Amino acid sequence: MPKVLIVEDEPLIRLLLEQTLEGLESCGVEVCAADNGIDAVEKIKAERPELVLLDVMMPKMNGFEVCSIVKQQLQLKEVYIIMLTAKGQEQDRLKAIEAGTDEFITKPFSIVEVADRVKAVLKIRM
Amino acid sequence: MIVSKLFKKTLLIIIVLFAVIALTTLFSSGWNLYQDLTQEYKSKGTAIARSIAGSSVDTLLNRDVSTVQAMIDQFTEIIGVSYVFVVDAQGELISHTFIPNVPAEILNLQTSRNVEPTDIFIKGRGDFIDISAPIVEGAVGYVHVGMDKGIIMAQLKAAMIRQMYLLSLIFIASVAAAYVLVNRVSQPLNNLTEYSRKLAQHEFTAQVEIHSKDEVGLLAHTMQSMAIELSEVFERYELALKDAIIELQNTLAYLTTVIDHMADGLLVLDIDGIITHVNPALSAMFGMRESDLMGKSCRDIFGDDLAEIVFRSRHDPKAVFTTEIALAESRTGKAVATGIQQEYFPLEGTEKGIGSVVIIRDITSEKEVDRMKTDFISTVSHELRTPLTAVKGFTEIIKMKLEEDILKLVQIHDRKSEKAIMRVRDNITIILSESERLTKLIDDLLDIAKLESGKVEWKTEPVSMAEVISRAQDATSALFEKKGLVFTKTIDDSLPELSGDSDKLMQVVINLLSNAVKFTPAGFVTCAARRSNGEVVVSVIDSGIGISEGNQASIFEKFKQAGDTLTDKPRGTGLGLPICRQIIEHHGGRIWVESRPGKGSVFSFALPLSKVEHAELSASKP
Ligand SMILES: Nc1ncnc2c1ncn2[C@@H]1O[C@H](COP(=O)(O)OP(=O)(O)OP(=O)(O)O)[C@@H](O)[C@H]1O
Ligand SMILES: [Mg+2]
Numbered sequence: 001m002p003k004v005l006i007v008e009d010e011p012l013i014r015l016l017l018e019q020t021l022e023g024l025e026s027c028g029v030e031v032c033a034a035d036n037g038i039d040a041v042e043k044i045k046a047e048r049p050e051l052v053l054l055d056v057m058m059p060k061m062n063g064f065e066v067c068s069i070v071k072q073q074l075q076l077k078e079v080y081i082i083m084l085t086a087k088g089q090e091q092d093r094l095k096a097i098e099a100g101t102d103e104f105i106t107k108p109f110s111i112v113e114v115a116d117r118v119k120a121v122l123k124i125r126m
Numbered sequence: 127m128i129v130s131k132l133f134k135k136t137l138l139i140i141i142v143l144f145a146v147i148a149l150t151t152l153f154s155s156g157w158n159l160y161q162d163l164t165q166e167y168k169s170k171g172t173a174i175a176r177s178i179a180g181s182s183v184d185t186l187l188n189r190d191v192s193t194v195q196a197m198i199d200q201f202t203e204i205i206g207v208s209y210v211f212v213v214d215a216q217g218e219l220i221s222h223t224f225i226p227n228v229p230a231e232i233l234n235l236q237t238s239r240n241v242e243p244t245d246i247f248i249k250g251r252g253d254f255i256d257i258s259a260p261i262v263e264g265a266v267g268y269v270h271v272g273m274d275k276g277i278i279m280a281q282l283k284a285a286m287i288r289q290m291y292l293l294s295l296i297f298i299a300s301v302a303a304a305y306v307l308v309n310r311v312s313q314p315l316n317n318l319t320e321y322s323r324k325l326a327q328h329e330f331t332a333q334v335e336i337h338s339k340d341e342v343g344l345l346a347h348t349m350q351s352m353a354i355e356l357s358e359v360f361e362r363y364e365l366a367l368k369d370a371i372i373e374l375q376n377t378l379a380y381l382t383t384v385i386d387h388m389a390d391g392l393l394v395l396d397i398d399g400i401i402t403h404v405n406p407a408l409s410a411m412f413g414m415r416e417s418d419l420m421g422k423s424c425r426d427i428f429g430d431d432l433a434e435i436v437f438r439s440r441h442d443p444k445a446v447f448t449t450e451i452a453l454a455e456s457r458t459g460k461a462v463a464t465g466i467q468q469e470y471f472p473l474e475g476t477e478k479g480i481g482s483v484v485i486i487r488d489i490t491s492e493k494e495v496d497r498m499k500t501d502f503i504s505t506v507s508h509e510l511r512t513p514l515t516a517v518k519g520f521t522e523i524i525k526m527k528l529e530e531d532i533l534k535l536v537q538i539h540d541r542k543s544e545k546a547i548m549r550v551r552d553n554i555t556i557i558l559s560e561s562e563r564l565t566k567l568i569d570d571l572l573d574i575a576k577l578e579s580g581k582v583e584w585k586t587e588p589v590s591m592a593e594v595i596s597r598a599q600d601a602t603s604a605l606f607e608k609k610g611l612v613f614t615k616t617i618d619d620s621l622p623e624l625s626g627d628s629d630k631l632m633q634v635v636i637n638l639l640s641n642a643v644k645f646t647p648a649g650f651v652t653c654a655a656r657r658s659n660g661e662v663v664v665s666v667i668d669s670g671i672g673i674s675e676g677n678q679a680s681i682f683e684k685f686k687q688a689g690d691t692l693t694d695k696p697r698g699t700g701l702g703l704p705i706c707r708q709i710i711e712h713h714g715g716r717i718w719v720e721s722r723p724g725k726g727s728v729f730s731f732a733l734p735l736s737k738v739e740h741a742e743l744s745a746s747k748p
Contacts, residue, residue, distance in 0.1 A: 010512050016519040057508055086507050091583065108515040108565050111522045 002122050003049035006033040007040040007066065008084075009058045017053060020111040027124050037061025041069055044079060051080045051121050053114070054101070056092055064099040071100030080121050084109065132312040136304050144300070148293045152286065159285055160278065167206055167255060167273040168243050174201055175259035175271040178210065186212070186220065186266050195221040201271070208254055208274040214267040232270075245275075252276045314342045322349065330357035391459070391486035394466075395436055399424040402481070411486060413454030432461055432484065439463040439482045450489075457490040499579055503572060510568050518561040525554050563699075570701035574684065577708040584712065585627040591655050591662055591733075592617050594628055598635035599653070605643045606651070613639075617655045624662055625736050630709045634717075637702040638666040638729045644698070646670030649726070657735075661715070665730040672723040681719070682707045706731070 004021060008014040014033055021031045032047065034040040038061050044052065052070075056063040063083055070076050083104040085092040096104050105114060178198060185193045198210040202223050211222035211232065222228055229248045243257045253275035261267045314336045321334040330353050336346040385392055391408030395401055401419050409416050412427075425433035428451065435447035443465030453459045466481045528550070538544050576582050595615065606613050635653070642651045649669030656663055673681065677688035685700040703717075710717045710731045721727035 010516075012516040013512060013519075016516055016523070019523050020519070086504075086511060108511050108518055111519045 001028050001030050002051070003030045003032065003047055004118060004122075005040065005043055005047065005049040005052045006031065007035075007037070007052060007058070007063070008033070008055045009035050010055075011035070013055070016111065017114065020115050021118060023115070024118065024122075024124065029122060029124070037063070037066045040066050044070055044076065045074065048076075049079060051082065051118060053082050053084060053118075055084045056086065056096070064095050067096065067099035067101050082117060082121070132315070133305060133308040136308045137301065140297075140301060140304055144293075144297050148297075152289060152293070155289060156282060156286055160282055163278045163281060164255070167278060168257060170204075170206060171243065171255060171257035171271045171273040172259065174204065174207060174210075175257050175269045178212070178269045178271070179259040179261045182212065182269070183262055183266060186214070186261060191221055198223055206273050206277055207271060208251075209270075209272040211270050212261075212267055213270070215265055220267060243273075246272075311342075314338065314346070318342065318346055318349070321346070325349070325353050325356070328360065330354070330360070389487075393424075393428075393484040393486065394481065395424050395484065396481045397440065399433060399436055399482075401427070408486060411453045411457075411459060411488060432463075435461065435463040436482045436484060439465040441465070443467045451486065453486075453488060453490075457488055458493050459486045460489045461486045500581060503575055503579075503581065507568070507572050511565075514561060514565055514568070518558065518565070521554060521557045521561065525558070528554070567699045567701070570699055570705060573705050574701055574708065577705065577712075582630075582712075585629070586625055587628060589624040589626045589628045589631060591621055591624060591631075591664060594632045595635055595653055595655060595664070598632050598639055601632075601636050602639045602643065605640055609643055609646075611643060611646060611648070612650045614650060614652045615654070616652065618657055621655055621657060621662060622735055624713075624733050626713045626733065627709075631713070631733075634706045634709050634731065635664065635666070637706050641702060641729070642666050642668035642670065642727070645727070658732075660735050661732040662735065663730055663732045665728050667726065667728045669726040672725050672727050673719065673721040674723050678719050678721060682717070 004024070006014055006017045006021070008017060014035065018031060018033060021029070025031065032043065032049070034043050037058050040052070040054070041061070043049075044066075054063045054066060067081055067083065070079055070081065081101045083096045083099075083101045084107050085096055085104050086107050093104060103117075105117065178201065182194050182197060185197070194212055198212065198221060201207055201210050209223045209232075211224070211228075212220045214220055219228065219233075222232075224232070229251065231246055231248050243255045246254055246256050248254060254272040255275060256270055256272050258268050258270045261269060317334055317336055321332055324332040332353075334346050334350065336343050385405045388405055388407055391411045392403070392405040393401065393408055394403035401422050401424060404416055404419050406416070409419065412419075414427075419427060424436055431449045432451055435449050439445070439447050444467075445464075447463045449461050449463075451459045451461045461484050463482050463484045466483055533547065536543075536547075538547070595617065599613065599615070603613075639651065639653070646668040647670065651669075652665075652667040654665045654667065673688045677686075680686040681688055681700075682703045684704045687698065687700045707717050710733070713733050715731055715733040717729070717731040719727060719729050
């Protein structure tokens with residue numbers, strides 16, 4: 001069963017993302033969430049999700065750090081990471097690419113776009 | 127004994143003169159004496175010879191040799207007579223006074239009638255003058271008398287020695303006289319010399335004791351009055367100098383005070399980068415003492431960054447170089463270095479600067495403000511976008527759920543509920559479009575804030591305007607489709623490449639295109655690009671509502687929209703064009719509008735070609 005991990009410190013956005021992906025649960029996708037970077041790294045190690053939606057701005061450990069730990073330190077290349085960067089912060093994109101992200105979606109995002117991207121990565125037809 | 131130079135010279139002249147005079151008198155008198163004496167001896171000898179010749183005729187005729195001998199013997203006793211001899215007519219020696227024998231030279235003497243004296247030299251006896259007298263015209267014989275020349279010489283010598291004694295006495299007397307005389311002249315001269323030496327050492331109070339009325343006295347008097355005048359002049363100059371020094375000290379003190387009270391740190395370096403001056407502010411900034419800094423190398427104390435700009439400033443004294451530098455207590459400073467030109471220190475042969483001045487300002491708080499500004503921008507962007515994302519996202523979910531799950535289940539019985547459902551749908555659409563608008567507003571606001579605060583990282587890359595336009599066309603194609611407008615392009619084939627940030631330039635074209643679509647109800651939109659006079663000019667032409675002359679100037683200002691904002695519902699934020707202007711102006715270009723209300727508008731911007739490119743292109747054109 002494919003797993004998707006949502007990493008987002010803002011409870012509302014986390015909830016929004018969870019609700020966006022709710023529809024996929026019927027297709028057998030398991031959605032879990034983490035509200036900080038440290039927790040996220042633990043969950044990635046333990047659950048090995050196929051996909052991670054990773055926010056950049058988080059307390060304690062930011063998205064870039066999480067990404068580089070996963071991709072470079074833990075060498076978990078099979079974990080697909082989509083980073084959520086803020087629009088207008090061009091340097092964030094560069095940092096995200098350096099950290100090893102697979103792609104990014106700029107905030108504010110449209111939920112349709114997010115759902116489409118997730119489906120495409122998991123190759124689910126609805 | 128001090129012999130004055132004057133006396134030495136006089137003495138030398140006296141000696142030379144004296145020697146010349148002495149030698150000439152000595153020789154001339156010696157020569158005269160010699161002549162006189164010789165003459166005297168000759169006449170004496172002639173007289174003797176004649177008397178012998180006269181008185182010996184009879185005796186000789188009688189051949190009384192012994193009488194002749196006795197007679198001639200007595201003559202030898204006369205002073206100067208050395209020998210006497212008598213010869214007969216045949217030259218045969220009759221009698222003589224030679225003892226013991228007759229010298230050979232005598233025998234060789236020719237007998238002649240001539241009574242002229244002859245000089246002869248008899249070996250072993252010396253020089254003689256031989257005087258002969260004939261006896262009876264030489265018929266009987268000849269008498270020869272020899273006068274001793276040695277006696278003449280002895281007398282001459284004695285006379286010479288006497289004269290020399292006399293001359294020496296005169297010499298000594300004249301030297302003594304000269305000494306006294308010269309001294310009398312040179313003493314005041316010496317005094318005068320001594321006095322002038324004192325004057326030369328600025329001893330204007332010195333006195334000179336010369337009261338004579340001659341030239342020396344006059345000179346002394348003149349010198350004394352000159353000394354008085356000189357001392358007055360010196361006094362005046364000394365006063366002026368003192369004033370000047372005081373003024374200089376005041377100016378220096380003033381300058382030093384100014385420098386010492388500067389809030390900025392001041393650092394002066396010589397041509398080798400050695401610290402020659404610092405002010406207290408600078409020492410405090412680096413937490414060092416002035417004594418620890420003076421004479422040290424700039425690189426050793428302040429590191430490579432500062433040394434680098436100092437180095438560059440020295441070689442380009444007209445330019446200003448800046449760098450950031452770490453200060454004590456983890457503060458930050460901004461160093462501004464300029465080269466010192468030799469304007470005030472005209473040294474020959476130094477075309478380069480002769481050192482550098484560095485001003486260091488503590489910019490810790492400015493940096494802090496700057497950092498806060500950047501933080502503020504990203505915080506606002508985060509804090510505003512998060513709720514907006516939530517609003518937008520949840521509305522989308524509501525819309526989705528409403529359409530997919532709820533409305534399918536609800537049975538529409540009456541017009542009232544149908545109307546309510548319509549209202550809900552419309553309102554959700556409004557929420558969505560308004561949140562879209564809010565998102566765009568925030569993006570634009572952040573864009574303009576970043577542009578204005580210089581927080582934008584500009585790229586410098588080769589830009590093809592044709593490519594930029596076609597990318598902008600792609601991005602806005604949906605808008606054209608929606609409105610059913612025709613888009614056309616007229617782009618010069620040989621459009622030269624520009625240098626700049628292509629993403630930002632595309633943002634400009636997108637803004638202009640979306641404006642054109644927005645304000646053109648029906649008709650066409652054209653985009654044109656051409657090269658003219660070292661610029662690339664891009665125009666977006668529409669057949670829309672146009673802008674009145676009065677509004678054309680203000681639409682490039684923030685939040686300014688044409689038309690009555692109360693009656694005409696504003697369809698944007700009014701930030702699009704100000705952003706465009708910022709971007710174009712950053713590229714060194716300009717942006718403007720030409721429009722006729724009701725006919726349409728032309729928005730154009732011109733970007734300069736880089737100088738090199740312009741030159742190349744102009745050159746390649748015939
Ligand atoms: N092509 C055009 N035709 C007519 N009027 C125009 C055109 N382009 C701009 N304007 C006028 O200039 C104003 C300012 O334009 P600008 O792009 O700055 O703001 P906006 O389009 O209103 O809002 P935004 O672009 O921020 O969404 C517009 O409101 C409009 O009145
Ligand atoms: Mg606009």
